[in-house]
Amino acid sequence: MSKLPPDRAEGVFVDFKxxxxxxxxxxxxxRCLFCYDAPCIKACPTSIDIPQFIRKIATGNVEGSARTIFxxxxxxxxxxxxxxxxxxCVGDCVYNEMGVPxxxxxxxxxxxxxxxxxxxxxxxxxGESTGKSVAVVGAGPAGLAVAHRLRRFGxxxxxxxxxxxxxxxxxxxxxxxxxxxxxxxDEVEWVLGIGGIDLKLGVSVPGDVSWAELEDxxxxxxxxxxxxxxxxxDAPGADLDGIEGAVxxxxxxxxxxxxxxxxxxxxVIGGGNTAIDAVRELVGLGVQNVKMIYRGTExxxxxxxxxxxxxxxxxxxxxxxxxxxxxxxxxxxTAVTCVRMDDxxxxxxxxxxxxxxxxxxxxVGQAKLGELVAGLDGVETQWGRIVTDDDGATGRAGVWAGxxxxxxxxxxxxxxxxxxxxxxxxxxxxxxxx
Amino acid sequence: MADLTSNTAGIISPNPFWLAxxxxxxxxxxxxxxxxxxxxGAVWKTLGTPIQNVSSRFxxxxxxxxxxxxxxxIELITDRxxxxxFREIYETKKxxxxxxxxxxxxxxxxxxxxxxxxxxxxAGADGLELNFGCPHGMCERGMGSAVxxxxxxxxxxxxxxxxxxxxxxxxxxxxNVGDILPHxxxxxxxxxxxxxxxxxxxxxxxxxLDNLVPQPVVGNQSTNGGYCGAAVxxxxxxxxxxxxxxxxxxxxxxxxxxxxNWRDAAEFIALGSSSVQVCTExxxxxxxxxxxxxxxxxxxxxxxxxxRLDQLVGAAVPRYTEWGHLDLNYESIAKIxxxxxxxxxxxxxxxxxxxxxxxxxxxxxxxxxxxxxSECVGCNLCQIVCPVPDCISMVEVDNGYTPATWNxxxxxxxxxxxxxxxx
Ligand SMILES: Cc1cc2nc3c(=O)[nH]c(=O)nc-3n(C[C@H](O)[C@H](O)[C@H](O)COP(=O)(O)OP(=O)(O)OC[C@H]3O[C@@H](n4cnc5c(N)ncnc54)[C@H](O)[C@@H]3O)c2cc1C
Ligand SMILES: Cc1cc2nc3c(=O)[nH]c(=O)nc-3n(C[C@H](O)[C@H](O)[C@H](O)COP(=O)(O)O)c2cc1C
Ligand code: SF4
Numbered sequence: 001m002s003k004l005p006p007d008r009a010e011g012v013f014v015d016f017k018x019x020x021x022x023x024x025x026x027x028x029x030x031r032c033l034f035c036y037d038a039p040c041i042k043a044c045p046t047s048i049d050i051p052q053f054i055r056k057i058a059t060g061n062v063e064g065s066a067r068t069i070f071x072x073x074x075x076x077x078x079x080x081x082x083x084x085x086x087x088x089c090v091g092d093c094v095y096n097e098m099g100v101p102x103x104x105x106x107x108x109x110x111x112x113x114x115x116x117x118x119x120x121x122x123x124x125x126x127g128e129s130t131g132k133s134v135a136v137v138g139a140g141p142a143g144l145a146v147a148h149r150l151r152r153f154g155x156x157x158x159x160x161x162x163x164x165x166x167x168x169x170x171x172x173x174x175x176x177x178x179x180x181x182x183x184x185x186d187e188v189e190w191v192l193g194i195g196g197i198d199l200k201l202g203v204s205v206p207g208d209v210s211w212a213e214l215e216d217x218x219x220x221x222x223x224x225x226x227x228x229x230x231x232x233x234d235a236p237g238a239d240l241d242g243i244e245g246a247v248x249x250x251x252x253x254x255x256x257x258x259x260x261x262x263x264x265x266x267x268v269i270g271g272g273n274t275a276i277d278a279v280r281e282l283v284g285l286g287v288q289n290v291k292m293i294y295r296g297t298e299x300x301x302x303x304x305x306x307x308x309x310x311x312x313x314x315x316x317x318x319x320x321x322x323x324x325x326x327x328x329x330x331x332x333x334t335a336v337t338c339v340r341m342d343d344x345x346x347x348x349x350x351x352x353x354x355x356x357x358x359x360x361x362x363x364v365g366q367a368k369l370g371e372l373v374a375g376l377d378g379v380e381t382q383w384g385r386i387v388t389d390d391d392g393a394t395g396r397a398g399v400w401a402g403x404x405x406x407x408x409x410x411x412x413x414x415x416x417x418x419x420x421x422x423x424x425x426x427x428x429x430x431x432x433x434x
Numbered sequence: 435m436a437d438l439t440s441n442t443a444g445i446i447s448p449n450p451f452w453l454a455x456x457x458x459x460x461x462x463x464x465x466x467x468x469x470x471x472x473x474x475g476a477v478w479k480t481l482g483t484p485i486q487n488v489s490s491r492f493x494x495x496x497x498x499x500x501x502x503x504x505x506x507x508i509e510l511i512t513d514r515x516x517x518x519x520f521r522e523i524y525e526t527k528k529x530x531x532x533x534x535x536x537x538x539x540x541x542x543x544x545x546x547x548x549x550x551x552x553x554x555x556x557a558g559a560d561g562l563e564l565n566f567g568c569p570h571g572m573c574e575r576g577m578g579s580a581v582x583x584x585x586x587x588x589x590x591x592x593x594x595x596x597x598x599x600x601x602x603x604x605x606x607x608x609x610n611v612g613d614i615l616p617h618x619x620x621x622x623x624x625x626x627x628x629x630x631x632x633x634x635x636x637x638x639x640x641x642x643l644d645n646l647v648p649q650p651v652v653g654n655q656s657t658n659g660g661y662c663g664a665a666v667x668x669x670x671x672x673x674x675x676x677x678x679x680x681x682x683x684x685x686x687x688x689x690x691x692x693x694x695n696w697r698d699a700a701e702f703i704a705l706g707s708s709s710v711q712v713c714t715e716x717x718x719x720x721x722x723x724x725x726x727x728x729x730x731x732x733x734x735x736x737x738x739x740x741x742r743l744d745q746l747v748g749a750a751v752p753r754y755t756e757w758g759h760l761d762l763n764y765e766s767i768a769k770i771x772x773x774x775x776x777x778x779x780x781x782x783x784x785x786x787x788x789x790x791x792x793x794x795x796x797x798x799x800x801x802x803x804x805x806x807x808s809e810c811v812g813c814n815l816c817q818i819v820c821p822v823p824d825c826i827s828m829v830e831v832d833n834g835y836t837p838a839t840w841n842x843x844x845x846x847x848x849x850x851x852x853x854x855x856x857x
Contacts, residue, residue, distance in 0.1 A: 023774075023823045034719050056726045059695040064729035 004165065004185060009253035010176035013284050016310070017081070017107060017178075025111040029057035032103050033094065040089040040105060045417040046073035050089060054108055066116035067123050069109055074148045075141055075416050077117055077187050078170055080110035081179040083413050086306040117190055126196050127154030132430045135160065135218040137205045140168020141412045142224035142403025144188060145419030146426070147197050153427045157197045158218065162204035165255065168226055169404075170412050172251040175277045177284065181254045211375050215398070220426050223379075223386060223394070223401035224419060227409050228367030233269065237327030246270070246278040246363035253285065265289045265356045267336055269324055270363030271301040276308055278361050279316040291355065292318040295341045319355065323347060333360055369405055383408070392422035400426055436735035437742045438728065440474060442708040443602040443628030443686045445561040447474035447534035450703065450731075450743060451724050454690050454711035455480050455538035455563060455606070458721070460512070462522030466529060471721035472728055475534030477630070477711060478523060480511035480565045481550060482540040482577070487513055493639035493649040495665065504665035505714045506639035508650060508657055510571045511540050520557040527558035536604065540565040540577050544594050551598040561601050564592060564626075567608035567633025569660050579633070582608035585620035592624025602627040604688060607673075609666075610636050614673040615680055622685050629677065630688035630711065632670045634660025663714035667692030671705055678706025678751045695723070696730025703743070704750035762843070763835035763851045766812035766828045768793075768805050774825035777801030781816035781826060789815045790855040811855040 020028065032054040040050045049068050056065035069076035085091070085106040093102030116123075132155045136143045139161035147157040165171050171184040192199070203209055205225075214221055230245025232238060246268060252258055260266075266287045268278045271294035282290045292311075294301060297320050301308060322338040325347075329335065340351035368384020378396030380387040385408045386401040388394050394401055402418030404410065440450035452475035453459040453468055460479040468476060487509050495504035512519060527535050537554035539562060541547055554562060566588055568578030581587050588605065595603050605621035607614065609632035621629050636658050640649040648656035670691025677683045689707030693699050694715040702710045715723055731743075740746055770781070782803045785793035792809035793816060796802050805816075817826040838848035 026823065036720060052722065052725060055695075055723070056729070059697060059726055059730055061696065061726050061730040061733065063733055064726060067729075 004181050005256055008181065008256055009258045009285060010180050012286075013176040013180070013281075015081075015177060016175075019114065020104075020107050020111045022111075025057055025108060028104055028108055029054045031095075032058070035094055039092040039094060040103075043088045043092040044072075045088070045411070045413045046079075046420065047417075048072040048076065048089075048109075050105055053112060054103065054105070057108060057112060062112050062115045063119075063121055065112040066121060069113055070116070070123055072420075073413065073416050074145055074191055074420070075170070075187060075412065076109060077113035077190075078141075078174075078179055078184055079413050079416065080106050080113055081183070082170065082174045083411060084304055084306070087304060088413070117186070122190065122193050124148070124152055124194055126151045126194050129156070130154040130430065132156065132219045133158065133217070134220045134222060134426060134430075135214045136222045136224060137161075137214075138168060138224035138226055138403070138405075139163075139166040139188070139199065139201070140224055140226050140403060141170050141415035142226075142406075142419040143168070143222065144191050145416040146222045146224065146400075146402065146423045147419075148191050148194055149420050149423030150426060151194045151196050153423070153431075155219075155427070155430060158200060159197060160200045160203045160205050160209060160214075162202065162207075164201050166199065166201070168224075168415075169247075172254055173247060174412070175250075175281060176254060177280070206372065206375060211373075219430055220398045220400065222392075222419070222422055222426065223373065223399065223405055224403045224415070225369055225372065226404040228369045230362055231365040231367055233324055233362055233364060235324055235326050237329065237333065240327050240329050240333040241331060242329070242333040242358055243327060243360040243362070246274050246361040247366060249361050250274075250278065250281065253281070258285070260285055260287055260359070263287050263359045265291070266359040266361070267291050267293055267355060267357040268361045268363055269293045269336075270365075271296060271303055272363060272365075273303045273307060275363035276303040276311050278363050280307075280311045280314055282359075282361075283311075283314050283316060287359070290316055291357075292316060293322050293324065293336065293338060293355065294318065294320055295323045295345055297321060297343070321345075322355075325352065327360065328354060333357060336360060366409065368408070390421075391425035392418055393425060398429070435732045436740055438474075438732060438735075440709045440743055441686075442688050443561070443604060445475070445534050445536065445602050445604075445628075445709075447709065448532055449474035449728055450707075450709040451475070451699065451727055452477055452534065452536070452688070452709055452711045453716060454713035455536075455565065456713035456717070457509075458713060458716040461514070461519075462526045465522075465526050465535070468716075468721045468724075469526075469530045469533050472724040473533075473721065475536065475560075475709065477536040477538050477563050478519065478559075480538040480540045480568070481516060481519055481554075482511045484513050484515060485510040485571075488652045490650040490652065493659065494663070495639065502663060502714070502718045504639070504661060505663035505717070506637050506650070506659040506661050507634070508570050508652075508659040511565070511568070516553070520553050523554070523557040523559060527560075534560045536561040536563050538563040538565050538606070539595075540568070540572060542575075542577060547591065547594050548598045551595060555599070555601055559601060561604060561627075562595060562599055563604045563606050563630055564595055565606050565633070566591070566621075567606045567631075569608060569610050569634055569636040570658055579608040579610050579636075582606075582617060582633070583611055585616045588617060589620040589624040592621050592626050596625035604628045604630050606633055606690075607631040608633050609669060609673055609691075614676050615683070618677040618680075618683050622683060626685060628686040628688060628708075630690055631673050631677075632666070632691045634662045635666055635669065637661035662691065663718075664692045664694050664698075667698060667701075671701060674702060674707055675705040675751065675754050678748055679754050696727045696734065699727055700731055700734050700746065701750075703746045704748070705754070706748040706751050708744075708747055758841040759839050761837040762840060763833065763838050765831040765833045765835075765851065765854075767807050767810040767831055768812065768814075768816050769827050769829050770802060770805060770816075771825050771827070772802045774822050775802045776822055776825075778821060779803055780819040780821070784815045784819045789813050792855065809855050 053068040167184040326337040370381035370384035403415035438449040455477040537559040566582030572578035573580040689702035690711040842848035
């Protein structure tokens with residue numbers, strides 16, 4: 001597996017939510033009410049038995065605690081760091097109803113899963129070989145979850161990924177103050193520790209290996225290739241230097257170095273979570289003036305309120321109700337020309353104005369990769385997403401899908417849940433429903 | 435993984451965790467759900483002539499924000515028809531042949547004991563538990579602790595049961611006695627195959643100060659109840675150990691009282707219990723607590739290099755001795771880890787007001803107290819009040835004195851180190 005360079009720009013970031021010490025973890029664990037039919041479990045897409053894993057921290061059974069987590073979510077270690085718990089488990093903790101601070105489930109989950117990782121507990125062994133083999137396209141959260149579960153059932157797995165790093169956006173996308181790339185890569189190695197997962201990196205499907213070859217060589221195929229490149233805002237000047245997709249920029253500084261020393265004014269266009277991440281990241285990377293430009297109002301942003309609150313506290317500024325219409329500059333961008341938008345997100349004529357910018361990051365969505373499956377008869381797409389049943393089965397026998405390419409772009413934990421559930425269905429398919 | 439199979443006087447269960455005879459083991463549906471959750475056995479809610487219960491029935495101690503540190507009840511034995519109970523025992527045993535079901539019984543006459551034992555055996559029970567422990571209500575009718583407090587009666591009824599029974603007989607002892615030993619020995623003398631202890635402790639859990647009625651309130655009155663839950667564990671541990679360590683006492687023990695997790699269970703087992711029973715924590719949190727108990731105990735055994743549960747049974751008993759055998763020359767003192775200290779100074783006030791006045795404000799003005807080691811008697815109080823784990827540790831001091839007990843001092847004039855803190 002390719003190693004990450006040590007001098008990555010993301011190294012300047014520290015954990016926004018620091019790890020618990022044992023004392024802190026036990027105090028917090030003892031606050032948990034051990035609710036029955038707990039709302040936090042229902043709020044978790046992978047349905048981790050949260051009260052049970054927390055009780056085990058309180059009794060000193062940290063190993064059992066980690067096992068409880070991994071039983072439901074094999075990427076529990078990164079989910080502990082990257083999940084938007086404020087709108088998932090923690091958001092549904094019954095203490096919220098009492099006006100008492102909710103249990104810090106993510107931090108407790110990190111406590112147990114980190115302990116498992118440090119101690120080298122792997123918990124799972126590959127099942128007895130079934131002689132069946134499954135191709136997984138994409139080494140992101142969805143692909144890893146399906147692969148691990150399939151190995152527990154004893155099926156051989158080959159993962160194909162066009163990148164040379166593993167982990168998908170969990171490695172290349174999530175904000176470094178939540179998790180740095182190396183932790184994600186370490187986690188993947190831990191997951192692969194189950195053995196029997198053949199990794200083919202730098203191999204693009206269907207470019208390097210065709211669908212026909214894939215289906216020939218394997219008994220089932222799982223599609224977990226995520227989303228495509230950043231969407232662009234077609235406007236005059238869009239090809240000037242200094243204008244870049246936000247996800248591409250994030251990948252660049254997470255996996256290597258970036259030189260931002262000449263940047264005076266950075267601008268991020270968008271109001272979603274990637275935009276919020278990008279502005280916080282630019283501030284953290286030392287850019288003096290960081291502005292977000294969003295065409296709606298604060299109340300209409302699609303990014304999470306808790307993330308936006310943190311961004312504001314970190315000194316991000318924002319231009320509400322503005323939309324770029326052109327980029328200025330010669331060779332390199334110097335300003336973004338915007339129009340002001342009314343409350344219906346319609347441009348107000350004559351409101352053009354320039355906002356100085358020598359770095360522009362576009363965080364206005366990512367392309368869907370539906371066209372990749374054009375050669376797979378029976379696999380349907382809708383708005384570029386792959387259409388499946390509840391278990392992830394596409395319209396083509398033997399082909400499943402999960403994660404961002406299926407759900408249109410959610411969270412890591414959704415990818416894990418969809419991959420895990422698809423593995424159960426693939427196993428039933430390969431073993432004749434037994 | 436270590437093998438948790440448990441054998442208590444011939445009653446075999448896949449693990450040592452049993453439901454105690456109480457509301458969680460009241461019906462077939464409940465016991466079956468408990469077995470599904472992982473419990474290894476269940477002592478059925480005590481069977482006898484069905485009674486009528488009062489409302490309300492329970493009370494609990496709420497202490498520093500925790501509900502149910504101690505628990506109290508004034509309910510009696512089963513209020514369900516006997517034929518229903520026996521039928522459900524039969525059905526449950528059939529469905530779960532590997533799990534242990536123990537019929538808890540409480541009746542009065544020899545004939546009644548004969549009949550109840552026969553019906554229990556016909557229903558497929560793996561063992562019997564004679565309830566000589568209930569300290570409220572039933573004792574007023576000459577049963578429960580009224581039996582358990584009289585060694586002669588205990589022995590006589592036990593011998594009846596042994597006469598009628600073909601399956602192992604456990605005698606459930608009451609803690610409402612000055613010394614548990616004669617009662618354990620009485621059961622043994624009556625032929626019991628084992629004992630279980632403790633039942634609940636006679637108690638009044640509180641008083642409703644608005645209406646001046648003790649709790650739990652029944653109309654405008656109350657009565658004493660039975661105390662259980664985490665708070666009674668030390669009393670139960672002692673009673674279990676008091677039997678285990680006495681050479682005359684030779685029969686197995688099923689330990690009960692305040693068990694909430696695998697650690698508590700391991701402690702009971704280390705002091706001589708072959709199985710453990712739980713009531714209150716299940717009432718407070720449900721059957722699902724057993725998952726952690728099983729896992730935690732397996733891991734603990736493995737960490738001790740033990741592969742079978744019986745290797746732990748009684749493992750701590752040899753190190754329970756009399757005060758006169760303790761080494762008076764052993765010396766420990768408290769040390770504060772300044773890096774971990776958060777400056778609450780609870781240790782300081784505890785030592786000043788409740789111990790030996792040897793923890794002092796730091797002359798450097800910080801809130802990390804300093805210990806005058808020449809005065810510290812090593813009592814543990816500061817460590818107990820410290821909210822930060824591992825901040826205060828008790829460290830052994832090599833004072834150069836060879837070990838000497840009080841008994842050796844009295845009999846052979848062994849030299850004792852000078853007293854500390856006795857000015
Ligand atoms: C900037 C950003 C920040 C995010 N932050 C968070 C966060 O904090 N918390 C959170 O839970 N989620 C976050 N997400 C979302 C999360 O990362 C994704 O939902 C998740 O990674 C989706 O998993 P996946 O396996 O479906 O796809 P991906 O993680 O995208 O993995 C897909 C993999 O497929 C490979 N691939 C693509 N095309 C091909 C091909 N043709 N052939 C072979 N391989 C291919 C890719 O190289 C990639 O490795 C963030 C997303 C972004 C963009
Ligand atoms: C509500 C309640 C009812 C009980 N009923 C019985 C009973 O019928 N028979 C019996 O032997 N013990 C009975 N007990 C005592 C328990 O079996 C057990 O010995 C005691 O509660 C101590 O264990 P614990 O601390 O785990 O609760 C009862 C206890 C409670 C709280
Ligand atoms: S626990 Fe159930 S039976 Fe008891 S008072 Fe509450 S509702 Fe009634």
